[in-house]
Amino acid sequence: MLEVKNLSTFYGKIQALWDVSFSIKESEIMALVGANGAGKTTLLNTISGLLRPTSGSISFLGKRIDGLSPHTIVEMGVSHIPEGRKLFADMSVRENLEMGAYANRAWKNKGETLEQVYRLFPALKERESQLARTLSGGEQQMLAMGRGLMSRPKLCIIDEPSNGLAPKLVLEVFQIIKSLRDQGITILLVEQNVRHTLETADCACILENGRLALEGTCSALLEMEHVKKAYLGL
Amino acid sequence: MYVVLTVSWVIFSGSTGYISLAPAAFFGVGIYSSALFGNELPLGIVIGIGGIASACLALLVGALTLRLKGIYFAIFTFGLVMLIAHLLLFWEINITGTRGRFVVLVDYNTIYYVMLAIMVVTLLTSFLIRRSKFGSALQSIGENxxxxxxxxxxxxxxxxxxxxxxxxxxxxxxxIMATRWTYIDPFIAFNPLYSFMPVLMAIFGGMGRLYGPVIGAAIFSYLEEFLITKFPYYYMLIFGIILLVAILYLPDGLVGLVQKLRRRITGGKYANTGR
Incomplete structure (x- = not known):
């Protein structure tokens, strides 16, 4: 579904990604793990069009998307839920969600999608008319995810959903991500919480210093010595 | 006149949060189109040219500079006003050999009705944008x-x-304003005052609702006239003091005040949830 080939991206003069290649199959959860500064967010931003790669290609459903602008990529069915939520703080929960359906493809059915999102996150329905800034951290993350889903994505990129959440909520977030996959949405998940991530996802890529270090199914990766030592602390 | 300037300023800056000090540039472009073509063409077309020329300038400048954030954008747009004024002055002195120009007179009734028409169209546009998908997009740009x-x-x-x-x-x-002044030069046309007034009036009136900038501009214009006639020497001083008080005590402008009062009347229960 998504194919990344020999991708290199620069931040100014500094190269942040070196020759990264991987692919995601439909209806699976691909996890992207790595330490701080390994290039995870850079990779996501390159896929969603916020950054331009200097070389390599990205194709989504067989079409090249590298070099397209972010709104075109959203329109094609890629939704990027950014790190740190980035909500419209002075808009209500409902307005935030409706704005999420801004893409033309999603705008027509936004009422219907809204119902689905409320079913997934009942807490948001209760707080419908509250301003986003007054929500708790967990609710804000729910809202960010809900807003991302409002564009009816085929591929949903989720950056650090568990960031700053209580352990119980983290589990809940992972449950929801699983249920999204079961609805047929492909997911690219970035996480620092390696154990949970590898237990939830189907496949994973490990980035180290901007390079792809390991790639494989989660069960295989969990068995590898290097992964155990460096990421699980065993 | 100020109502149109203020409401049109709010269309862009009120929602996106980019403070533009360019109104004087667009205003001046309008004035000069009137000065250049007022002799040959009918009034309606001259006004059209003024609007379109300004829009072209905005497209050009916007495409170049809207990457700038916050204060940098404000300063650039202000610089634009000065740049155009000085360029024009240079042109007039060295190439045309004059300084100012005369503008064809139009009778006051016509000016009044044309101004009224422009105001109605501006308000209508602003209203429609606020309710449209485009308007919510602008709002969301301002939010984040x-x-x-x-x-x-x-x-x-x-x-x-x-x-x-x-x-x-x-x-x-x-x-249309140019036809009232009869004589213009670059510093009359590109007077930075026309950049600052809309901003102040919008802040004074409050930007949360459509009527905010309208009230702000209306009150301000009357206040200005009133103070000029009553206190010709101190009017700017008094004006400034009123403005300071308004900004300090009415952060959301008159609209904010009205809403606060309304909330107090209907009961303070939801005081912090609404806007």
Whole structure:
């Protein structure tokens, strides 16, 4: 579904990604793990069009998307839920969600999608008319995810959903991500919480210093010595 | 006149949060289109030219500079006003060999009705934009530009278009106002006052509702006239003091005050949940 080939991206003069290649199959959860500064967010931003790669290609459903602008990529069915939520703080929960359906493809059915999102996150329905800034951290993350889903994505990129959440909520977030996959949405998940991530996802890529270090199914990766030592602390 | 300037300023800056000090540039472009073509062409077309020329300038400037954030954008747009004024002065002195120009007179009734028409169109446009999908997009850019990119809004394009729309009305007003002044030169046309007044009036009136800038501009214009006639020497001083008090004690402008009062009457229970 998504194919990344020999991708290199620069931040100014500094190269942040070196020759990264991987692919995601439909209806699976691909996890992207790595330490701080390994290039995870850079990779996501390159896929969603916020950054331009200097070389390599990205194709989504067989079409090249590298070099397209972010709104075109959203329109094609890629939704990027950014790190740190980035909500419209002075808009209500409902307005935030409706704005999420801004893409033309999603705008027509936004009422219907809204119902689905409320079913997934009942807490948001209760707080419908509250301003986003007054929500708790967990609710804000729910809202960010809900807003991302409002564009009816085929591929949903989720950056650090568990960031700053209580352990119980983290589990809940992972449950929801699983249920999204079961609805047929492909997911690219970035996480620092390696154990949970590898237990939830189907496949994973490990980035180290901007390079792809390991790639494989989660069960295989969990068995590898290097992964155990460096990421699980065993 | 100030109502149009203020409302059109709010169309762009009120929602996106980009403070533009360019109105004087668009206003001046309007004035000069009137000075250049007022002799040959009918008034309606001259006003059209004023609006369109301003919009073109806005498209150009917008495309170049709307990447700038916050204060940098404000300063650049202000610089633009000065730049055009001085360039024009240079041109007039060295190439045309004059300093100012005469503008064809139009009778006051016509000016009044044309101004009224422009105002109605501006208000209508502002109202429609506020209710449209385009308006919510602008609002979301103002709230959080990065998030707006993430949900698939073509941020740059929307900003440039809104900037151009606000310039159309400012330019049109410039074109009609010029006919009242009869004589103009670059520093009359590109007077930075026309950049600052809309901003102040919008802040004074409050930007949360459509009527805010309208009330702000109306009260301000009357206040100005009143103070000029009553205290010709101190009017700027008094004006300044009123403005300071308004900004200190009415952060949301008159609109904020009205809403606060209304809330107090209906009961303070929801005081912090609404807007």
């Amino acid at each position: 530009e990065e998030a707006a990119v993430h949900i698939g809004i073509n941020v740059t394009m929307f900003k440039v278009i809104a900037f151009a729309i606000s310039a159309v009305f400012t330019g049109a007003v410039g074109a």
